[in-house]
Each structure stands twice: as C-alpha cells, then as structure tokens.
Amino acid sequence: MARYNAKETESYWQQQWADQQVFAVQEDRSRPKYYVLEMFPYPSGRIHMGHVRNYTLGDVVARYKRAQGFNVLHPMGWDAFGLPAENAAIENRSHPADWTRDNIAAMRTQLQSMGLSYDWDRELATCEPGYYRHEQKMFLDFLANDLVYRKESWVNWDPVENTVLANEQVIDGRGWRSGALVEKRKLAQWFLKITDYSEELLSALDGLERWPDRVRLMQHNWIGRSEGARLRFELEGRDDRLEVYTTRHDTLFGASFCAIAANHPLAQEQASSNTDLATFIAECNRMSTSEADIEKAEKKGFATGIYARHPLRPDVRLPVYVANFVLMEYGTGAIFGCPAHDQRDLDFALKYNLPVLPVVIPEGVDAATFTVGETAYTGDGRLGNSEFLDGMTVAEAKTEVASRLQASGIGETSVTYRLRDRGVSRQRYWGCPIPVIHCDDCGAVPVPETELPVELPRDIDFDEPGNPLARHPSWKHVGCPACGKPALRETDTFDTFFESSWYFLRFCDPHNTDRGVGDAAAYWMPVDQYIGGIEHAVLHLLYSRFFMRALKKCGYVTQDEPFDGLLTQGMVCHETYRDDKGKWVLPGDLLTLEDGSLVARPDNRPVTRGRSEKMSKSKKNVVDPESILETYGADVARLFMLSDSPPDRDLEWTDSGVDGAWRYLNRLWKLGEDILGATASEPARRDGDDEVSRAIHKTIDGVTSDLDRFHFNKAVARIRELSNLIGGLDLNQPGNPGLARFGFETIIMLISPMAPHIADELWRQFGHADPVIHASWPVASKELLVDENVTIGIQINGKMRATIEMSLDAERETVEAAALAEPKVIAQLEGKTPRKIIVVPNRIVNIVA
RNA sequence: GGCCGCGUGGUGGAAUUGGUAGACACAGCAGACUUAAAAUCUGCCUUGGGGCAACCCGAGUGCCGGUUCAAGUCCGGCCGCGGCCACCA
Numbered sequence: 016m017a018r019y020n021a022k023e024t025e026s027y028w029q030q031q032w033a034d035q036q037v038f039a040v041q042e043d044r045s046r047p048k049y050y051v052l053e054m055f056p057y058p059s060g061r062i063h064m065g066h067v068r069n070y071t072l073g074d075v076v077a078r079y080k081r082a083q084g085f086n087v088l089h090p091m092g093w094d095a096f097g098l099p100a101e102n103a104a105i106e107n108r109s110h111p112a113d114w115t116r117d118n119i120a121a122m123r124t125q126l127q128s129m130g131l132s133y134d135w136d137r138e139l140a141t142c143e144p145g146y147y148r149h150e151q152k153m154f155l156d157f158l159a160n161d162l163v164y165r166k167e168s169w170v171n172w173d174p175v176e177n178t179v180l181a182n183e184q185v186i187d188g189r190g191w192r193s194g195a196l197v198e199k200r201k202l203a204q205w206f207l208k209i210t211d212y213s214e215e216l217l218s219a220l221d222g223l224e225r226w227p228d229r230v231r232l233m234q235h236n237w238i239g240r241s242e243g244a245r246l247r248f249e250l251e252g253r254d255d256r257l258e259v260y261t262t263r264h265d266t267l268f269g270a271s272f273c274a275i276a277a278n279h280p281l282a283q284e285q286a287s288s289n290t291d292l293a294t295f296i297a298e299c300n301r302m303s304t305s306e307a308d309i310e311k312a313e314k315k316g317f318a319t320g321i322y323a324r325h326p327l328r329p330d331v332r333l334p335v336y337v338a339n340f341v342l343m344e345y346g347t348g349a350i351f352g353c354p355a356h357d358q359r360d361l362d363f364a365l366k367y368n369l370p371v372l373p374v375v376i377p378e379g380v381d382a383a384t385f386t387v388g389e390t391a392y393t394g395d396g397r398l399g400n401s402e403f404l405d406g407m408t409v410a411e412a413k414t415e416v417a418s419r420l421q422a423s424g425i426g427e428t429s430v431t432y433r434l435r436d437r438g439v440s441r442q443r444y445w446g447c448p449i450p451v452i453h454c455d456d457c458g459a460v461p462v463p464e465t466e467l468p469v470e471l472p473r474d475i476d477f478d479e480p481g482n483p484l485a486r487h488p489s490w491k492h493v494g495c496p497a498c499g500k501p502a503l504r505e506t507d508t509f510d511t512f513f514e515s516s517w518y519f520l521r522f523c524d525p526h527n528t529d530r531g532v533g534d535a536a537a538y539w540m541p542v543d544q545y546i547g548g549i550e551h552a553v554l555h556l557l558y559s560r561f562f563m564r565a566l567k568k569c570g571y572v573t574q575d576e577p578f579d580g581l582l583t584q585g586m587v588c589h590e591t592y593r594d595d596k597g598k599w600v601l602p603g604d605l606l607t608l609e610d611g612s613l614v615a616r617p618d619n620r621p622v623t624r625g626r627s628e629k630m631s632k633s634k635k636n637v638v639d640p641e642s643i644l645e646t647y648g649a650d651v652a653r654l655f656m657l658s659d660s661p662p663d664r665d666l667e668w669t670d671s672g673v674d675g676a677w678r679y680l681n682r683l684w685k686l687g688e689d690i691l692g693a694t695a696s697e698p699a700r701r702d703g704d705d706e707v708s709r710a711i712h713k714t715i716d717g718v719t720s721d722l723d724r725f726h727f728n729k730a731v732a733r734i735r736e737l738s739n740l741i742g743g744l745d746l747n748q749p750g751n752p753g754l755a756r757f758g759f760e761t762i763i764m765l766i767s768p769m770a771p772h773i774a775d776e777l778w779r780q781f782g783h784a785d786p787v788i789h790a791s792w793p794v795a796s797k798e799l800l801v802d803e804n805v806t807i808g809i810q811i812n813g814k815m816r817a818t819i820e821m822s823l824d825a826e827r828e829t830v831e832a833a834a835l836a837e838p839k840v841i842a843q844l845e846g847k848t849p850r851k852i853i854v855v856p857n858r859i860v861n862i863v864a
Numbered sequence: 865g866g867c868c869g870c871g872u873g874g875u876g877g878a879a880u881u882g883g884u885a886g887a888c889a890c891a892g893c894a895g896a897c898u899u900a901a902a903a904u905c906u907g908c909c910u911u912g913g914g915g916c917a918a919c920c921c922g923a924g925u926g927c928c929g930g931u932u933c934a935a936g937u938c939c940g941g942c943c944g945c946g947g948c949c950a951c952c953a
C-alpha cells in the first residue's frame with residue numbers, strides 16, 4: 016500500500032459504482048422502502064458549498080439506510096425553469112434551453128465527483144416537455160376539480176423583470192431578485208385555491224412529528240388562523256350593508272368609525288364620482304409596503320360622507336373612511352375602529368377627532384374614571400360603558416355579542432386565515448406554458464388533453480423587454496378548441512414553484528409517459544427524509560403539502576403529506592474580508608505576511624477581517640467546492656462538513672478544519688496499512704469480551720444511534736475516538752493484531768456512509784471482494800455494551816470530591832460503605848457524621864454532612 | 865410591534881435530558897525525528913493559588929435570584945445575539 020491517493024481512489028470507485036450499478040433501485044416489496052431526498056438545485060452552472068453540505072447529508076442517510084437493509088430511493092434532478100436563464104440569454108445572446116442544459120451537464124459532473132449514491136437513471140429536469148406535460152395535465156385536472164380559478168386582481172408588479180410576483184416574493188416592498196420597488200397593478204391571473212385547505216394544512220401540522228418545531232411554527236403563523244366575527248353594518252341612505260371582520264367584537268360599544276380598504280368595492284364606487292377620493296386611492300396603491308416605510312407611514316383616511324349605523328346602539332352613527340392601513344386581501348377589507356383598545360385605531364381617531372370610549376376596564380379600576388390617552392389599552396379586564404355587557408369578561412362579552420348579532424341576522428362568528436390563494440401566472444418565457452386558449456366567444460378554454468404538451472417555441476428573441484412568448488409571431492395564434500374560431504394562447508407561464516411542488520412524485524417513476532404520477536408513488540411515498548435549507552420553510556414546503564392534497568382530490572395519489580421527516584440544514588458561512596477601499600476580497604486571494612498581517616494579492620493591499628456570514632457571491636466570502644474536491648477529494652470535503660457542526664446549525668468553513676479531515680483520513684490509511692501488515696495471516700478477532708472489544712461495540716451502538724438522530728458530528732467524534740484507541744494498540748502483543756483488525760474493519764464500515772471512497776478502497780485492501788455498500792451495517796452485542804465495573808462519583812454537599820470503582824449494579828450498602836471508606840471522603844468529612852446519603856445507582860453518591 | 869430560538873475554553877462543539885462540565889477536533893505551546901523546513905509522532909492546553917511530583921485547594925457554562933441532596937440542564941427577572949412574520953382588524 017502506498018501513500019493514500021485520494022484522486023485516483025475516488026475516480027476509481029466512482030467508476031466501479033457506476034459500472035456495477037450499485038445505486039440502481041427498483042421496487043422491491045420484500046424489503047422496507049426508504050425514500051431520501053435532498054431539495055433539487057437550480058442549475059446555475061456551478062455547485063456551491065450549500066449544495067455540498069445538503070447532498071452530503073442526504074448521501075450519508077441514503078448509504079446508512081441502504082446498509083441497514085432498506086430499499087433506498089435516492090434521486091437527483093434539476094429545478095430547471097426560471098429567470099436566470101432568461102437573463103443569461105439577454106446577456107450572452109444564448110438560448111435559455113441551451114444555457115440550462117449546459118449548466119446541468121456541468122453541475123452533474125461536479126456532483127458525480129462527490130461520490131453521491133444517486134440512481135442517475137432517474138434524473139429529471141423540469142424544463143423538459145416530458146416533465147412539464149404532466150404538469151399541464153395536472154393544471155387541467157385542477158381546473159376540472161375547482162382547484163384553480165382566474166380573476167382580476169391587484170398584483171405585485173416588478174417593473175424590472177416585467178412580471179408579477181407572489182406576496183412571498185416581495186421582500187420589504189422590493190422584488191426578491193431584482194430588488195426593484197414593486198408596483199400594484201390590476202391583472203387577470205390564475206390562482207390556486209390553497210385557501211380551501213387552510214384548516215387542514217394547519218391541523219395536519221401536528222402530525223408532522225419528524226419536522227423541526229420551528230418549521231411547523233412558521234407554517235402555523237403563515238396560515239395565521241384567527242377567530243372573530245363578521246358583522247354587517249347598515250349604511251344610512253343605502254340598501255347595501257358594510258361587512259366588517261373583527262376579532263374584538265367584545266369592544267363593539269367602543270366603536271367610533273368604520274374604515275375600508277382603498278380597493279374595496281364601496282371605495283371604488285364612491286371614487287367614480289369623487290376625484291379627490293380617486294386621487295387618495297391612487298396614492299394608497301402607490302404606497303410602499305417596505306418595513307421601514309410602514310413604520311413611518313401615517314394613518315391616513317378619507318371620509319366618504321357615508322355613515323354606518325351602530326348595530327346595538329341606534330343613536331350612534333359611525334363615519335365610514337377609506338383608510339390606507341386597511342388591507343383588501345384580509346378579512347372583508349373593512350373594519351370597525353375601536354380606538355380605546357387598538358393602537359392603530361387610536362392613532363387614527365386622534366388624528367380625525369373621533370371619540371375614544373374605553374369599554375374594557377382593567378380589573379379594580381372604575382369604568383367612570385378610566386381613560387385612554389395616547390396608548391391604547393390592549394390588556395384584559397371587564398366590560399364597561401357597554402350596557403348589557405357591563406361586568407362581563409372579554410371572553411363572555413364575545414360570546415354574548417356573537418349570539419345577539421346572530422339572532423338578529425347582523426353577523427356571526429367567523430374564522431379567518433392570513434393565508435391567501437397563490438397567483439401562479441408569470442409573464443415570462445422560460446417556464447411551463449399554461450395550457451389555456453382564450454377565445455372571444457368561449458372565454459378561457461382548456462387545451463384538450465390530446466394536444467399536450469403545449470411546448471415552448473424555440474425561436475424567440477429577447478431584444479425587447481417583456482414576455483417573448485407574447486411577441487412571437489405565430490405561437491399564440493390557434494383555433495379555439497370549443498368553437499374553432501381564431502383564438503389566442505395564454506402566453507403566461509407558471510411560476511417555478513409549480514414544478515418543485517410535485518417533482519418528488521415524479522422521481523418514483525420518472526420515465527412514465529402516460530401518467531405524471533405512476534403507481535410506484537404508492538410504494539415510495541411519502542418521502543421518508545427530506546433535507547434542505549430552512550429558507551423553504553414556508554413557500555416550497557407549504558405548497559408541496561397543498562399539491563399533495565390537490566393531487567389526491569384529482570386521483571393522482573392517496574396520501575396527504577409529501578414529507579414524513581424533514582431536516583433543515585444550516586448555512587455554510589465564512590469570514591468576510593475587505594481591502595483598504597472597502598471592497599470585498601475573496602478568501603483565495605488572501606496572503607498572510609510574515610508579521611501576521613493580512614493582505615490581498617496581487618498588490619498586497621491591506622485587508623481587514625470581518626465577521627463570518629453566509630457564503631455569498633456579493634460578499635465574496637466563497638470557497639469554490641471544485642477547488643476543494645480537486646485538492647483534497649470528496650471524502651475530505653464530506654467528512655469536514657459532517658464533523659464540525661450539527662447539521663441544523665450554521666457551519667463555519669475553515670481551511671484548518673478541512674486540513675484536519677485530510678490528516679485524519681491519511682492517518683486512517685496509515686493505520687490500515689500497519690494493521691494489514693501485522694495481520695497478513697491473522698483474521699479479525701470478534702469474540703473477545705476485553706475492554707477494546709467493548710469499546711468497539713459501544714462505538715457501533717453509539718454511531719448507529721447518532722446516525723439515526725442525524726448527529727453526524729458526534730458519530731465522527733466517536734469513530735475518531737475508536738481509531739485513536741485502535742491506533743494505540745501494540746501490534747506486537749499477542750492477540751492484538753486480530754483485535755485491531757476487527758476494530759479497523761468496524762471503523763471502515765461505520766465511516767463508509769461519510770467517506771465512501773476511502774472506505775471502499777480500505778475494504779478491498781482488507782480482502783473483501785464486494786463494495787462496502789453490499790455489507791450489512793454492524794450490530795453491537797448488547798452484553799458488551801455494559802462494563803463490569805463503573806466509576807462512581809462521590810460528592811460531599813454537592814461538590815465532587817472523589818471517584819470510586821465499583822462493580823456494576825453493586826448493592827446500595829456496599830457503595831455507601833466504599834464511599835465512606837474513601838480516604839478523601841474521610842478527610843473532607845473531618846469526623847462529622849453524614850446526615851443523609853443519596854445513592855444514584857452506577858452514577859453518583861452524594862453525602863450530606 | 866407579535867411569535868420563536870440561542871448564550872459552555874482562544875475557536876467549532878460534547879455532556880446518557882437533573883447526576884464526574886469541556887468528549888472529539890481546530891488553533892496555540894513544548895518536545896522528538898530532520899543539516900533545515902514541510903509532513904509525521906509525543907505531551908500540555910478553562911482559570912486563580914499551592915507543590916519537585918503523581919496531586920491538592922478555590923472559582924467557573926451571559927448576569928442576578930430561586931427550587932433541589934445535586935442545576936449548563938428546571939423556574940423568575942435582567943442583558944446580549946439570532947430567526948420568522950408584520951398596517952392581518
């Protein structure tokens with residue numbers, strides 16, 4: 016055996032695995048299935064460290080489960096539609112399809128050099144008609160099942176990307192990719208009825224026991240259920256009523272105004288005959304939705320001149336305002352304001368000189384003297400100034416108001432969700448065409464199934480801004496499928512979340528041409544372990560949950576939840592560096608001078624070290640995985656990623672940590688060489704009950720439970736501990752070589768999911784013909800997990816003073832006597848008689864004196 | 865503003881869920897090998913004090929207090945950092 020050559024070994028074994036098709040998977044109902052999936056990447060062209068971490072984690076799980084006898088499905092594909100391809104097309108005059116496919120090829124090569132155990136035969140790319148035709152079929156089924164609808168609505172318009180953005184894609188009032196200030200526009204859009212499932216998506220969160228609590232909480236908050244009431248106010252001089260939504264119907268007697276959203280139908284109606292109001296509404300629609308601006312934004316209103324009648328007090332008239340803080344999208348788009356108990360309403364009331372009547376009185380305060388100044392009272396208390404409600408608790412008052420309103424037909428309790436239907440139309444080329452044809456006579460007509468897929472045309476140009484599909488000379492001109500008259504194709508495409516909401520189903524049977532979701536899904540689904548970034552906690556993960564339910568309704572699947580277990584990995588971080596001009600510097604351009612100072616190549620500019628942040632191109636604190644794979648090999652990169660931090664925490668990338676992983680693998684190689692030399696004719700000795708054998712079995716047990724719980728860093732620590740122990744054995748002592756061999760072969764198996772190449776090479780050197788992947792996971796002997804003797808700590812008044820060796824499960828009295836006989840204990844007690852002695856079996860003795 | 869996390873050596877992190885704090889590493893220091901360096905190997909490595917020494921005494925898990933025989937772990941109050949949501953009625 017020569018010095019370990021990672022490069023040769025890794026490419027040799029990658030070839031072996033491919034040739035022997037060791038990762039090919041089939042339905043095999045005789046074995047339990049295990050579906051492990053990492054979030055598929057966008058083909059940007061190069062992998063980054065986040066990918067390396069994500070796919071390493073998934074690969075460890077896949078290989079470990081396979082060794083345990085599971086039939087493991089572990090596929091990889093490409094989330095291949097999306098804007099960057101179009102931007103690249105504009106910049107480089109390339110075609111989005113070519114750009115995307117080239118990137119996929121490049122990234123596939125990179126991923127393959129990581130030695131990941133994918134069944135590449137199942138690879139898919141969402142931009143291929145073979146994929147998206149099924150998506151178009153799903154859309155048609157959604158239409159038929161009342162899960163999708165078209166409506167005119169106010170949308171977020173990104174003026175730079177010339178497209179609509181979902182609410183979730185607007186961050187601080189700006190487009191998530193372009194950073195441009197988002198405008199409001201009214202457009203006809205297709206919407207998915209996710210709100211039909213609000214309650215179910217919420218309540219089913221409880222069943223997702225193998226999801227991180229915080230992800231469940233984020234979805235819980237995102238769905239945002241609130242229990243309140245809808246009330247219909249009579250409007251003076253009008254026949255229609257104003258419906259408001261409130262969660263504080265207990266405060267109804269404190270109401271002093273009503274407010275409606277700028278885009279509320281009543282506001283729109285009034286604006287048609289009132290130019291000042293129209294101006295005000297236009298102003299509201301221009302308003303920025305960024306955090307900072309909202310903080311500062313004044314609560315502004317415009318009195319419509321309409322008055323609402325108080326439903327419980329005929330003498331009270333409530334002026335109706337159009338107000339800039341009322342959202343059309345939530346509740347009914349109208350509220351009643353109770354200034355005394357809502358800060359926003361109070362600000363508004365003070366500005367427009369509206370009455371402030373407290374109706375919830377803090378316990379022990381007289382209703383007659385309680386006043387509200389500039390701060391609304393939002394605490395608990397009893398009702399006051401509220402006629403028949405006086406003296407009730409808030410909860411009692413809510414019930415009473417609800418039942419009175421219900422009895423008189425004015426209102427009823429109502430549950431409202433923050434979750435909104437998701438608009439899916441995007442005015443882009445590089446996406447899945449929405450299979451609809453617009454006919455002047457027949458309206459929006461679904462494309463007949465026999466004509467699917469509606470394929471993207473290849474010949475498009477990006478010379479002008481906007482959607483090239485809409486400008487294409489012929490593509491959109493078709494006959495109406497219903498009446499045959501000339502009609503126009505929908506030129507919008509789906510938002511890319513559509514593709515990623517069901518790809519996990521496609522992996523179960525990716526070559527099925529008839530159906531998007533074949534029968535194999537019933538065998539493989541749900542995904543047993545899904546792994547990816549926390550940034551998808553709400554969007555992707557919630558929409559995938561919705562898709563499963565929608566597809567179930569359409570008969571595609573029988574299950575509700577797509578992902579049984581979820582692991583959200585932390586970010587890969589790195590220190591940041593800036594030169595004397597404040598420009599970011601790549602870690603690779605750094606040079607440490609002899610005096611220890613940091614400079615940047617090539618001109619040795621002085622550099623200051625900044626805090627560690629998520630690796631990002633903009634701050635240049637990136638390390639290119641390819642250079643690491645090239646210099647150290649995949650096993651080193653994988654081992655480092657696993658050993659330094661728990662997977663759900665942020666990982667600090669350090670060169671020295673990588674070196675440490677490199678040194679360990681070389682030490683392991685050397686150790687294997689020594690043991691092999693010493694045991695040329697001696698087999699592994701597995702039958703001992705000595706301390707080393709016990710340590711080996713304890714390591715097996717520990718690593719197994721660590722991997723079960725994704726404590727990869729601890730598993731690595733245990734393996735290193737064992738290799739330190741085995742490395743310390745004197746191979747000249749009789750018996751030791753066989754023991755060392757047993758220990759070492761165990762280490763190879765335990766480390767094989769993490770560093771698979773070196774494991775397979777060592778495995779072969781130790782005389783095994785088949786790759787480690789075919790060996791079954793080692794099982795610890797129960798009887799070797801417990802020691803004959805235990806070390807028991809002795810405390811005096813809670814302070815550690817000594818330890819004693821006792822046989823396992825020694826009698827309480829024996830332990831007590833031994834503890835009291837310990838010289839240090841005698842010295843510490845100074846002749847005092849213990850008042851009490853607590854004995855925790857096999858663990859600790861505490862003497863209270 | 866609302867909700868939720870997290871604070872352990874110089875650093876990343878362990879600690880069987882209330883029972884011997886600091887496993888395993890990284891960095892550092894000392895030594896061995898070497899003409900020398902790199903690599904490798906060995907040792908030290910929370911902190912203050914004492915001892916030639918194996919060791920001994922005290923303090924110590926952000927701060928203050930509490931519960932307990934026993935607290936990094938549980939409770940209360942501060943301080944700091946981070947995440948998500950946010951004009952949601």
